[in-house]
Amino acid sequence: MMGKNLTMLQAITEALDQMLGHDDRVMILGEDIGVNGGVFRATEGLYEKYGKDRVVDTPLAESGIIGSAIGLALNGMLPIVEIQFLAFIYPGFEQLVSHAARMRYRTRGQFGVPLVIRTPYGAGIRGPELHSESVETFFAHTPGLKVVAPSNPYDAKGLLISALEDPDPVIFLEPTKLYRAFKEEVPDEMYRIPIGQAKVVQEGSDLTIFAWGAMLREALNAAKRIEAEKGWKCEVVDLRTLYPLDRDAIVQSIKKTGRALIVHEAHKTAGLGAEIISIINDEALIYLKAPIKRVTGFDVPVPPFTIEDHYLPTVDRVKQGIVETLSF
Amino acid sequence: MKQHLITDRKTNKNILGCYFMTVQNLGKFAKQIYLKGRNEMEKTGNPIMKAHSSGVEPEMFRVLTPDGEMIEAIDGKIDKSLMLKMYESMLLLRTFDRKSINLQRQGRIGTYAPFEGQEASQAGSALALSAGDWMFPTYRDHGAAIIHGQELYRVFLYWMAHFDGSICPEGKRILPPSVPIATQMVHAVGTAWASKLKGEKNVSIAYFGDGATSEGDFHEALNFAGVYKTPTIFFCQNNGYAISVPFEKQSASKTISQRAAAYDIHGVRVDGNDIFAVWMTVKEAVERALKGEGPTLIEAITFRYGAHTTADNPNIYRDQDEISTFWRENRDPITRLRKYLNKEGHWNEEQEELVLKQFNELIDAHLKKAEAYPKSDPLEMFNHVYAEETWHLKEQKQELNQILRKGGKK
Numbered sequence: 001m002m003g004k005n006l007t008m009l010q011a012i013t014e015a016l017d018q019m020l021g022h023d024d025r026v027m028i029l030g031e032d033i034g035v036n037g038g039v040f041r042a043t044e045g046l047y048e049k050y051g052k053d054r055v056v057d058t059p060l061a062e063s064g065i066i067g068s069a070i071g072l073a074l075n076g077m078l079p080i081v082e083i084q085f086l087a088f089i090y091p092g093f094e095q096l097v098s099h100a101a102r103m104r105y106r107t108r109g110q111f112g113v114p115l116v117i118r119t120p121y122g123a124g125i126r127g128p129e130l131h132s133e134s135v136e137t138f139f140a141h142t143p144g145l146k147v148v149a150p151s152n153p154y155d156a157k158g159l160l161i162s163a164l165e166d167p168d169p170v171i172f173l174e175p176t177k178l179y180r181a182f183k184e185e186v187p188d189e190m191y192r193i194p195i196g197q198a199k200v201v202q203e204g205s206d207l208t209i210f211a212w213g214a215m216l217r218e219a220l221n222a223a224k225r226i227e228a229e230k231g232w233k234c235e236v237v238d239l240r241t242l243y244p245l246d247r248d249a250i251v252q253s254i255k256k257t258g259r260a261l262i263v264h265e266a267h268k269t270a271g272l273g274a275e276i277i278s279i280i281n282d283e284a285l286i287y288l289k290a291p292i293k294r295v296t297g298f299d300v301p302v303p304p305f306t307i308e309d310h311y312l313p314t315v316d317r318v319k320q321g322i323v324e325t326l327s328f
Numbered sequence: 329m330k331q332h333l334i335t336d337r338k339t340n341k342n343i344l345g346c347y348f349m350t351v352q353n354l355g356k357f358a359k360q361i362y363l364k365g366r367n368e369m370e371k372t373g374n375p376i377m378k379a380h381s382s383g384v385e386p387e388m389f390r391v392l393t394p395d396g397e398m399i400e401a402i403d404g405k406i407d408k409s410l411m412l413k414m415y416e417s418m419l420l421l422r423t424f425d426r427k428s429i430n431l432q433r434q435g436r437i438g439t440y441a442p443f444e445g446q447e448a449s450q451a452g453s454a455l456a457l458s459a460g461d462w463m464f465p466t467y468r469d470h471g472a473a474i475i476h477g478q479e480l481y482r483v484f485l486y487w488m489a490h491f492d493g494s495i496c497p498e499g500k501r502i503l504p505p506s507v508p509i510a511t512q513m514v515h516a517v518g519t520a521w522a523s524k525l526k527g528e529k530n531v532s533i534a535y536f537g538d539g540a541t542s543e544g545d546f547h548e549a550l551n552f553a554g555v556y557k558t559p560t561i562f563f564c565q566n567n568g569y570a571i572s573v574p575f576e577k578q579s580a581s582k583t584i585s586q587r588a589a590a591y592d593i594h595g596v597r598v599d600g601n602d603i604f605a606v607w608m609t610v611k612e613a614v615e616r617a618l619k620g621e622g623p624t625l626i627e628a629i630t631f632r633y634g635a636h637t638t639a640d641n642p643n644i645y646r647d648q649d650e651i652s653t654f655w656r657e658n659r660d661p662i663t664r665l666r667k668y669l670n671k672e673g674h675w676n677e678e679q680e681e682l683v684l685k686q687f688n689e690l691i692d693a694h695l696k697k698a699e700a701y702p703k704s705d706p707l708e709m710f711n712h713v714y715a716e717e718t719w720h721l722k723e724q725k726q727e728l729n730q731i732l733r734k735g736g737k738k
Contacts, residue, residue: 027525053525059555064514064548071518074503075462076526091544098508099515106494106504109712143713167715196718244718 006186009179011153012042012118015160016080018190020050023078026164029056029065030082039084040120040179062092066117070100073113078164086121086173087130093138100169101144115169116160120176121149122214122265123297123312126305127176133302134213134266139171140243140275146195147242149173151216153184155240158193166195173242175214198246200253204235207259207325210250210276212239215263215313222318232326234261242272250276251283258289261321263313268296290328295321386583388597388629391604394659396667398604405611406604408674410455414603415669416683417451418662421471423687424480427695428487432638436699437487441468445601445633445652448661449565451475452606453533453628456614460501462519462532464512467505468565468632469535478502480691484698491704501530510540513549513562520558520617531617533561533610539570541584550625554591559617561610562625565600571636572645585627593623600628601661631655706732 006014019026028043034057037044047055058065062083069079083089089096096117104112123132139147148163148170150156156174163170201216202223211219216238223234237253239245254260260280262273273294280292295313303311391400406414425444432440443450450471457463457476465473470483477500486493486505494504501519506512516534523530540546541564553560564584568575581587588595594616598609606628613624633652635642642648669675710717710725717725 059548059551061548061551063511063545064517064552067511067514067545067548068518068521068552071515071520071532072522073518074515075519075522077522094508094511095514099511104715105712107712108491108495109715110495111503112715146714244720247719 001187001189003185003187005183006153007180007183008150008153008156008174009040009042010183011157011186012160012174013044013046014186015157015190016043017046017049019078019080019161019164020046020054022190025076025078026080027054027056027072027077028080028082029058029069029072031058031060031065031084033057033082038082040176042082042118042174062088062090063095066092066095066100066115069115070095070103070113073115074103074111078114080116080118080164083117083119085127085131085133085176086119086135087133089117089119096139096145096169096171097142101142104168105144112167113169114164114167116163116166116172117169118160118172118174120179121173122175122177123302123305123308124177124214126308129304132176132305132308134264134297136171136173136242136266137270137272140272144168145243146170147173148195148240149175149213149242150240151175151178151211151213151238153182153186155193155199155238157186158191159195159240161190162192162195165192170195173213177214178217181217193240196241196244196246198237198239198241198249200235200249201238202234202236204233205257206232206234207261207322208235208237208253208257209261209263209318209322210237210239210273211263212242213265215265218313218315218318219263221315222322225315226319226322230323230326232322234322239276245272245275245279247279247283250279254280254284255287258287259325260288260292261318261325262292262294263296263318263321264294265297265312267299268294269299271296290325293321293325386586386597388599389605389609390599390602391608392602392664392668394601394664396664396669396671398668400605402604402608405608410607411665411669411674414451414455414607415662415665415675416687417455417475418447418603418665419680419683420687420690421447421451421474422662423684424474424483424691425471427688427691428484429634429638431484431695432487437484438489439637439639440487441637442634443468443471443632445655445661446565446567446630447471448603448606448665449563449600449628449630450535452603453535453561453563453610453626456607456610457533458530458614460499460528460530461614462501462503462516462523462530464503464516464519464532464534465505466509466512466535466537466540467507468537469505472535473502473505476500476502480694481697481701484695485701488698490698490701491708492701510536510543510545510549512536513540513545514552516560516562517549517552517556517558517623520553520560520623521556524556524558524620529618531559531561531614533563535563535565537570538564538566538568538575538578538584539573540564541581541587542570542578550587550591550593550623553623554593557620557622559620560623561613561617562623563610564625564627565630566627567600567630567632569632569636569646571640572642574646583627585625588625591625593625594621595625595627597627597629600630601655601659601664603661603665630661631659 454475496502520532585595
């Protein structure tokens with residue numbers, strides 16, 4: 001299997017390129033994604049290669065973009081929408097929730113909306129206001145949508161291809177902070193990572209850290225340091241898909257470690273951490289040796305970037321959480 | 329004003345004719361009719377008239393006067409058989425609508441949104457479409473959906489709150505009624521865009537009301553359609569009221585069709601109670617769309633005789649009796665065409681009775697079918713959320729199933 005060392009951004013571009021080349025029905029729509037190649041350059045070179053009808057610079061209107069993409073999908077196209085930043089999706093929220101998520105249901109399977117919405121999300125990039133949100137809960141709470149959040153280049157490509165091939169609308173959350181953070185080997189071919197499958201990134205026996213997106217790095221770094229300092233071995237699980245959650249992977253790991261820490265940068269209240277705790281409560285309560293701890297973003301709007309690092313879970317906060325859970 | 333014109337390509341004559349003259353330039357006879365109508369409308373407090381501070385009614389394409397006089401040439405575009413189809417379609421819809429209101433009162437269907445008074449707009453527009461054209465109706469446009477091929481029993485099922493009431497016949501492209509206002513307009517841009525990309529000769533039509541024109545999606549849809557020149561028809565039934573809010577409170581625009589100019593797309597204002605005018609306008613828009621000339625915004629002036637829904641009381645916000653009597657007596661779309669057909673010797677009382685009897689039987693048969701239709705199984709709620717059931721749904725379905733079994737309700 002041949003591959004290249006790619007950043008997450010490059011892996012996404014490669015996936016988009018291959019999908020456009022693979023299937024004539026694929027179209028990419030978004031603001032500044034054509035000539036400009038996207039504000040993060042995720043679609044760089046694709047406009048030149050596939051033309052204006054397939055890599056479409058749209059008017060600046062998220063409801064119009066998502067709404068017309070719903071129509072395109074109804075009529076046989078496979079649209080991939082780029083929303084410039086997750087917080088910009090709100091004008092198109094009604095289209096997602098009231099239509100994309102419900103079309104299959106309302107028509108009893110007669111019409112589906114195979115639509116992918118890609119959007120950078122998360123803080124830590126020194127972004128202006130409303131460029132750093134992590135509101136995956138909105139979408140995971142909406143029946144009819146699937147939500148995916150890769151944490152590395154390899155998963156990003158494989159999940160994006162799966163998202164496109166999924167018959168239902170998929171919200172594809174790309175952690176902005178990781179876009180160019182590191183490179184890893186990404187196979188040249190089109191491969192798939194199934195939606196709904198978590199991955200044990202690091203095996204351990206003392207505690208499980210559940211994380212996704214940009215928080216994976218914090219989780220891994222904290223696990224490494226705690227092992228060096230205290231000798232505790234943490235298992236780290238990358239959830240990868242936020243709806244539907246991989247319950248089996250969650251439960252299996254808890255049965256093994258008996259302790260859990262959840263790290264997410266979304267606000268704490270009604271964040272997906274609560275859902276994971278609930279799964280453990282339902283399925284693995286008797287295996288627990290300590291209360292489950294959450295290390296999350298605070299219940300405040302993401303603050304200005306000068307202090308955003310204090311909003312985000314840090315390695316130190318994660319470490320502290322591990323210590324508290326293991327010394328219970 | 330150029331974008332408002334409809335031109336008859338054969339004669340190269342502007343078929344909007346006198347409606348683009350100023351009132352001063354109207355012929356004496358036309359002026360009498362015009363002013364009489366205006367005074368009558370003002371007397372009844374018609375918001376569509378009141379909205380115009382200039383006091384001059386904006387131009388409106390009309391072929392048949394309310395008295396059934398043909399004032400515009402139809403140049404053989406509408407033959408006798410189509411005229412009869414138009415008439416019968418409107419009769420069918422009115423019969424269906426009245427029946428539905430009664431059924432709601434009897435508790436046999438749920439809250440219902442009536443369209444009586446708007447039959448010419450709905451039937452006329454739908455009859456101008458081809459079988460494979462995409463239709464995006466609202467909850468008040470089941471008239472259009474029926475004429476485009478939706479089955480009557482399905483429409484009953486929809487108002488009975490049955491899951492299967494939103495399914496359209498195989499091969500048809502009639503989407504479920506849109507409940508959120510104006511949102512479906514952008515879908516009609518998308519489907520039309522795909523038709524264009526695939527080289528398919530189909531248009532997409534979106535139905536909406538005057539209230540929808542205040543929504544952001546109205547703007548986004550018109551703008552997108554203009555940019556990509558999609559074969560979309562935006563068909564606005566301006567019935568003067570968005571539930572209780574009259575158009576003059578909705579917008580300072582004198583007309584809705586004039587908004588087309590802002591997007592550099594075609595805009596037409598048409599008498600929505602004149603089925604000939606509606607049909608010709610939509611037909612023209614279809615032809616233009618299929619020639620690659622892009623979208624059309626059509627404003628059809630009409631009036632809903634009844635309430636917004638069976639849960640609404642129009643007496644609160646308008647002089648319901650007076651205004652609906654005015655429209656019924658002076659502007660009714662069915663009476664208008666009947667007068668014309670009678671004069672032409674195409675229609676008589678006997679035919680009317682016979683057809684009405686047939687329609688009543690047809691509707692009753694469909695009602696019977698809907699009422700005999702297997703009730704929604706509660707477990708059906710878990711189906712079609714996703715193409716493939718997630719573990720959550722499988723388990724929750726199981727959970728409800730056990731409750732149902734225990735309760736002996738299943």
